[in-house]
Amino acid sequence: MKLRIATWNVNSVRQRLDLVKRLAAEKAPHVLCLQETKVEDKDFPLEPFVELGYRHILIHGMKSYNGVAIVSRVPLEKGGRKGWCGKDDCRHVFATLPGGIELHNVYVPSGGDIPDPKQNDKFAHKLQFMTEMAEWGAALRDSETRRILVGDLNVAPLETDVWSHKQLLKIVSHTPVEVDHLSGMMAAHGWVDAVRHFIPPKVRLYSWWSYRARDWSASDRGRRLDHIWVSPPLTPGLESAEVLREARGWETPSDHVPVILTLKI
DNA sequence: ATGGTCGGAAGCCGA
Numbered sequence: 001m002k003l004r005i006a007t008w009n010v011n012s013v014r015q016r017l018d019l020v021k022r023l024a025a026e027k028a029p030h031v032l033c034l035q036e037t038k039v040e041d042k043d044f045p046l047e048p049f050v051e052l053g054y055r056h057i058l059i060h061g062m063k064s065y066n067g068v069a070i071v072s073r074v075p076l077e078k079g080g081r082k083g084w085c086g087k088d089d090c091r092h093v094f095a096t097l098p099g100g101i102e103l104h105n106v107y108v109p110s111g112g113d114i115p116d117p118k119q120n121d122k123f124a125h126k127l128q129f130m131t132e133m134a135e136w137g138a139a140l141r142d143s144e145t146r147r148i149l150v151g152d153l154n155v156a157p158l159e160t161d162v163w164s165h166k167q168l169l170k171i172v173s174h175t176p177v178e179v180d181h182l183s184g185m186m187a188a189h190g191w192v193d194a195v196r197h198f199i200p201p202k203v204r205l206y207s208w209w210s211y212r213a214r215d216w217s218a219s220d221r222g223r224r225l226d227h228i229w230v231s232p233p234l235t236p237g238l239e240s241a242e243v244l245r246e247a248r249g250w251e252t253p254s255d256h257v258p259v260i261l262t263l264k265i
Numbered sequence: 266a267t268g269g270t271c272g273g274a275a276g277c278c279g280a
Contacts, residue, residue, distance in 0.1 A: 011271075011272065011280080012271090012272055012273075014272095015271095015272070015273095036272090036280085038272065038273065039273095063273085063274080064272085064273050064274060064278085064279085065273085065278090065279070065280095110279075110280055112279085112280095122279090210269085210270080210271095210280095211269085211270040211271045211280090212268075212269040212270050212271085213269080213270090214269080252271095254271095255270090255271075255280080
């Protein structure tokens with residue numbers, strides 16, 4: 001069968017229900033991975049998702065900050081949550097999809113403003129988070145397991161993943177140390193960037209635009225912070241990938257847009 | 266070089 005997976009940092013799931021509905025209508029992903037749901041589990045709006053056919057739901061949220069969820073039209077098995085850096089601040093949920101495919105939905109810390117781990121605890125946390133995810137990925141590594149990692153990784157690794165490589169070298173999300181950590185995380189497990197598999201690295205590609213721009217589309221100062229990675233056994237089945245730029249122009253948008261992968265399983 | 270805008274909380278913080 002074909003499986004379509006979307007990842008989307010919604011910046012409050014309760015504020016974005018109409019747009020989730022629109023995404024479901026227009027793209028019909030089987031599985032939708034959300035970040036920054038910003039809601040405790042007891043207050044998560046389950047009903048609207050069930051009505052859209054997403055009956056299988058895994059949530060991991062807290063008050064105000066962070067929060068991740070997997071909602072699915074296909075059964076989810078062996079679901080769980082994982083904490084990183086000695087805390088559980090609701091940044092990782094995982095589940096097994098039909099066919100035994102492991103799916104991980106991750107929200108990497110943003111990292112604050114100052115790109116120096118000595119001066120900025122949030123930046124130190126971000127680097128530590130990626131270091132631990134690299135170790136985790138290395139330990140899991142094998143040649144058979146079909147595994148998918150999606151989420152807001154808060155790093156734009158390529159020069160074409162930002163509007164100006166030169167101007168963002170000292171801006172958190174595109175500093176060399178962050179790109180190194182993300183590359184390390186990728187190499188440790190042998191992850192393949194499923195989006196760049198289809199959209200060549202020379203092509204500019206963004207998934208996030210700041211709310212602060214007067215005209216996000218005209219200035220187009222975006223970054224590609226949202227990613228879908230797959231383990232090597234899944235690469236032969238990759239069919240297409242898309243970053244839904246138009247969603248940034250929807251009414252009361254998130255500052256991130258959905259990233260969608262279709263694969264044969 | 267600076268400030269611009271969201272969301273959720275509560276009388277600011279994190280993005």
